[in-house]
Amino acid sequence: MSHIVTITTxxxxxxxxxxxxxxxxxxxxxxxxxxxxxxxxxxxxxRLPDWRYPVVFDVDQGQVRYDxxxxxxxxxxxxxxxxxxxxxEKCRMEARRKGHSVLENQLSDGSIKLTIQIGADH
Amino acid sequence: MxxxxxxxxxxxxxxxxxxxxxxxxxxxxxxxxxxxxxxxASEQLTAxxxxxxxxxxNHLTQEN
Numbered sequence: 471m472s473h474i475v476t477i478t479t480x481x482x483x484x485x486x487x488x489x490x491x492x493x494x495x496x497x498x499x500x501x502x503x504x505x506x507x508x509x510x511x512x513x514x515x516x517r518l519p520d521w522r523y524p525v526v527f528d529v530d531q532g533q534v535r536y537d538x539x540x541x542x543x544x545x546x547x548x549x550x551x552x553x554x555x556x557x558x559e560k561c562r563m564e565a566r567r568k569g570h571s572v573l574e575n576q577l578s579d580g581s582i583k584l585t586i587q588i589g590a591d592h
Numbered sequence: 593m594x595x596x597x598x599x600x601x602x603x604x605x606x607x608x609x610x611x612x613x614x615x616x617x618x619x620x621x622x623x624x625x626x627x628x629x630x631x632x633a634s635e636q637l638t639a640x641x642x643x644x645x646x647x648x649x650n651h652l653t654q655e656n
Contacts, residue, residue: 472618473637475608480630532630555606557629561598564628580602586622588594 480532484514485517490555491516499527501549507543517526525549558582560590568589594654596622 481487485498499514505523511526513535518525521544525536538544558574564588565572573585594612601607606629626632627634 472610472613472624473635475622475626475632475636476631476634477606477608477626478631478633479604479606482630485627492619525625541651547602550602554600554602557600557604557606560628562624566625568624577599582600584598584600586625588595588596 471542478558479557480534481527481534481556482529482530482552483556483563486556486560486563487514487516487529489559489563490552492554493559494552504536505537507537513550516552518544518552520549525552554582558584561586593606594621596625 475530484499484501486528491497491499496519497517499516501512501514503510503512504515506523507531508525511525511528513528515524515526521536521538523537523543525534527534534549538546538549561584562574563573565584569589571587573587575583575585577583595610597609599607599609608622608625608629610622613621615622
């Protein structure tokens with residue numbers, strides 16, 4: 471292992487978000503303006519199970535807006551799981567775009583591991 | 593074999609690990625994924641990274 475990078479995920483790809491929602495059997499993200507508890511937000515809206523307000527992704531800015539009242543109006547683990555699957559789908563897309571093969575494994579701690587094999591010409 | 597492993601944890605964080613690359617080539621190889629995913633929170637160079645750098649040819653010449 472030669473270097474390790476830790477990344478904070480930013481949702482900037484609507485197609486990867488759509489694929490993540492599909493895998494989690496959530497509704498299709500729709501670009502709209504929706505009310506939150508305080509004010510309104512515009513972006514791709516995802517309605518997570520048992521969340522009072524939708525989660526709004528501004529893919530141009532890489533920002534996410536939601537109001538779950540510190541977990542009382544929505545379980546944070548649901549959003550984390552969506553971000554997890556967004557990352558998986560985004561990396562799969564980017565790797566395939568470059569012609570790399572991708573292997574996916576579910577780990578026992580709930581993590582998902584992607585192994586990307588880099589061709590000899592890279 | 594050159595591979596890039598990406599671990600997506602259940603808390604939404606992701607970690608990229610490169611294997612089988614020589615020196616700084618690992619950074620170049622994984623950059624497209626780092627850029628695609630978001631903002632780099634931390635980076636750690638491993639012992640293997642430094643060892644492989646030392647094994648690269650030295651192009652410096654000494655003048656007397």
